[in-house]
Structures are given as structure tokens and as C-alpha cells.
Amino acid sequence: MNTIAERIYDYLKGFPPFNLLTKEQLLSVSKSVDVIYLENNKFLFEIGQPIANHFYVVRDGAIGLFRANNSLVDKCDEGDIFGLRALLRKGEYKLNAKAIEESIIYSISLENLEAYITSNADASQFLMASFASNIRAKNTEEEDFVETLQNSSEYAYLQTADYSKNPITCSINTCIKDAAYIMTETHVGSIIIVDDKKPIGIITDKDLRTKIATGKHSINDTVSCIMSSPVITYPETITIAEAQIAMLKHKITHLCITKDGTNNSELTGILSEHDIIVIRENNASALIKEIKRSRSAEQLKDIRQRSEKLLARYLEQDIPIDFISRLISAINDTITQRIIEFSIAKMDTKPPVQFAWLAIGSQGRQEQLLMTDQDNALVFEDVDEGKYNITKSYFLKLSDYINIDLETVGFKLCPAQMMANNPKWCKSVMEWSQQFNSWITTPDQDNLMLCTIFFDYEHVYGDKKLVNQLSESIFKSIDSYDIFLNYLGRNALLNPPPLSFFRQFLVEDDGEHKDQFDIKARAMMPLVDAARLLILSHKIKNINNTLERYEKLMELEPQNKDTFLFCIEAYKNLLTFRTTQGLRHNDSGRFIDLESLDKGNRLHLKRSFKAIKEVQELIKVRFKLSQLL
Structure with a gap:
């Protein structure tokens, strides 16, 4: 072995x-490693370049992985591996790899x-673990939704692969x-040969080309003459990452999917390289x-319907609901942004002044997972009185286009008309x-109800400075009328834990949903209202998501950490x-038939009600509300 290979081996x-x-x-790997020297600030690869047939190990120095905006995603020090996920994904690089100090890199081929690596069980297991730890660590960081989406394609590697559950089979005696x-008749590219429902071989289109079309065998x-045997089998829980590594390895x-993951159990599905590409897409x-x-x-509309299938798949695979919520909200926001672009193009002229589109309510909190009613508003730049009417007319017409297209996509028009095409909710910053x-200064019941809806607004499109001005004015009003928070606190206590004196669920007394449980009004909104009130009391701007509000409250009030953790779990x-x-019944999921619930689900719901009780007790004490109730 030469000296360079020996040094590589020792390292x-x-x-x-x-x-x-x-x-x-390892000796075999070391002999074929390419050694790369990079000066400080030199790129190893850049976004958009075709992915090389190599992954990399840092020998000396450090490599930074950067997004297009030059924000650092990860720093790779001595011994760190990078470029492996890209190698498995194929296509083009999505990050820049740049030396952040003078560096020596080992390049290892596919x-x-x-x-040597994927064929070694222990090494292959390490690669799987590194996929998991790397991705999960990133998901604990504060990221904007674009970064979340970038990570989502990586997170997908840990999902259970969506394999075909109706494999086409034949017996070993079939010609x-x-x-x-x-x-041909079933439009598939492979057929599994089974014996007593167990897979014993596979034929693919490639076999027909290379073994039949070439004349090697007769049709x-x-x-049995041309099948590949034995087949490679995996259990039904196989992840995308495991599947890709297995296909590389063999x-x-x-891959054949069987009940216990071996070829001695019943065939239940087949997973192809094409399936993985479809999942990625x-x-x-x-x-x-x-x-x-x-x-x-x-x-x-078609894309939004596909996102519901994505939502269902994520839920089936037990991906955390807060992660799912952020992804679906990002999809909803991007759909809205595209619709606004379509709508502006329909107008005779460009917008006369700057404006911003706001999602309010559940979408403003990034919690609108299902296709519920749309709630939105528009704020436009202040204008002279002489230009006001024509400016407002423009934005009302624009909003009408937007609301109609959102309805086309599947977001129903709000029955209460809480939409930007309503003159009440299309206003200048000053208005x-x-x-x-x-x-805020006239906190009767109707106004408090409107506050609970409109305080949860999220900038979706347009000039964010207008939204910031709006936020500043709201906190200024609250500061000047601080008793408002007491009224808001009293409002937050109007829905106590939804259990009767006899510990039974409180259900609807009459109407269309008689005897059903309103999970939104009776269980979710009390937690939403409590989080909003407490975060406002700390004068925290721009945190609208309920779970993120409780996470911030844990930081601000460590003495109440257990209560807020309980609220996070419950929500x-x-x-x-x-x-x-909602997915099961193809509706909003708001009203639940309690008779359909098993004992386990009932207990989970009741445990959530205890969190409501705890946080409401905290609010009573904090805002001295016992005497007001």
C-alpha cells in the first residue's frame, strides 16, 4: 500500500x-480516495451544479454549507461527512459548500x-442514524417557513415509504x-413470482429487454429461467432512506415488502425506484x-388537494403535528400569494399604493390544516382624502378576485363575511x-370577539412595513388602556373545561350538530385564547402560532413551565x-360524534381538558378575575 493511502487509512x-x-x-476505500485542497473561501460545489458521484470527508480545516442567501446551514469540521444526502437524492446541489478556512477534503466515490459501506451492516446502520439525528436536530431550530420547506425534503427521508400495496404476481410455472x-395489461414494470404467497423471484422490464429481446431465452x-432470485425484502415500515440505501447496496x-421483512413471509407490496421519485415529487x-x-x-386546486394527501400521509407516519402545521400553512400561503399575483394581473392597472394581505384566524396562526372557511383582510398605505375612494375601490375589486379564486381552490367563502372584499376589512393603516x-377601548362582547379573530393576523403578501405599523399601533392602544387585558382575560374564561358535574362531555344541545362535541369551541379555542392573552401581556409581537406562543411563555415564565408544557401537549x-x-369524514373535523370514539380517545380528550383548567386558573390569578366571574 502506498504512503498516501496509508495516511488516509490511519485517519x-x-x-x-x-x-x-x-x-x-477500509484499505480498499483508502486506495481510491481523491484528496482535494481548498483555499479559504473557495467552493467545492455550488447550488445548481449537477451532483458529483462522490461524497466528502473533512480531513483538515472546515467546510461551510450555505443557502443561496449566504446563511450558514451547517459547519463541517474534521471527520465530518457531507454531500451524502445529495448523492442519494441525485439531481443538482441545493447548497453551496465553501471552505471557511484552508481545508483538505477526502472525496469518496459512489x-x-x-x-464497502452500505454492504457493511454496522456502517449502513450508522448512515441511517446520521440521517435521523442530522434532520431532527435541524427541526429544533427557529426557522422561517422557507427553511422549513428546504428541510422538509430531507425530513422526508425518514418517512415510511409509500409502496404499492397491490403487487402483480404469478407462479413459478407461468411462461x-x-x-x-x-x-402489459396492468401497466406495471415488474412482476413478482410467488410460492404460497411468499416472494421467490422478480422479473422487470429490463429482464425482458436483456434476456428475451436479445434472444437468450424463448418467450x-x-x-424461472429469467427471474432474479432471491428477492430483496423489507418490512412495511421501510423508510425512504432505507430504501435508497438498499437499492444502492444491491x-x-x-424491493419486495413482506409482513415480517423476510422472504419467508407473505408478500404485501413492492417499492420501486420510480415510487421513491414520486414520493420526492x-x-x-x-x-x-x-x-x-x-x-x-x-x-x-389540484395541488391543494394533493397537499391533503400529503397531510394524511404525514399523520399516518406520526410526523410531529407542529411540523406538519408549518408545512401545510406554507403551502396555503404560497397558494394565496400566487392567487394574488393572478388577481393583480387581471386588474387594469398596478396597485396605486403599497398594500399587504393578511391571513387571520386559524391560518393567521398557521393552524389551518383542513379546507375550512377563508378569513382574511387587506391593509393599504394611507392616502390623501381626495384619493381615498378610488384607492379603496381598487383594493376591494382586487380582493374580490382573490376571494373568488381562493374559493375555487377550495377555501369556502366566510359566512360571516370576514374577508378582504368586505369594506369593513379592507382599510388603510390609519383606519x-x-x-x-x-x-380595545370599548371592550364589549362583540368587540372582544373581533379582537380574538383579528389579533391573530399573519402577513402573507405585500409590504410588511404596513403590518409592522399596525402591530405598533395595537400595542400602543393596549398600553394606554391596560384594563383591556383584564377584559380579554375574562373573555378567555368563558369556555371552561368542557365536562359536566358528572364528568361527562358537554355536547351541543340542539341544531344540526345536536349531541356532538365541538372540539374547536370547547377544547381548542380556550387554549388558543389563553396563549394569545398571556403573550400579549408580555408585549410580544409577531408570534401568532399557539404552540410557539406557549414555547415563548415557557422561556418568559419558567415558574409556569409545567403548565405551558401541558398546554403544548394538549393542543x-x-x-x-x-x-x-376531518380527513376521515371529509369535513372540518370540528364536530365529533362521541359514540364513534373508543375509550383511549376519550381519555386523551379528557386529559387535554385538564390543561385548559390549569392555564385558566393561572389567568384567574394573574388578572385578578375571580371576583369578576
């Missing part, structure tokens, strides 16, 4: 997964990955001609790209400031439960 053997290889395996006919031979394009990141390329509201001040459970019910 790599100190780091996983190389220390998990046999000496012979062939070495296949031959090749009949097998090819079955494949009248049996499938140089195949299909149906994650949140891919849908966002499609939205931005869309040309009509009808196209957006909005006056409106909020009026609600996640309620949000998951409502979303699951």
Missing part, C-alpha cells in the same frame, strides 16, 4: 462509519459507498409470454415549486389602527385529533 479509521469497516474494506402480457420458457430498482418542497409555476386557480383602538393532541377526524 479514516478514527471516524464512523469507517471505523465500522473491516481492515480490508462505487466505494456501494461496495414468460403470459407474464409479459400480465405486466415460451417459464419465468444495485437493484425494486409529492413532498411539500415539490408542491411549492409547482404552485409557483402554476397558471390558474384550477391548477392550484385599521383606529379600528383596533376602538375595539398538539387536539390539533392532531381534529385533523384526523
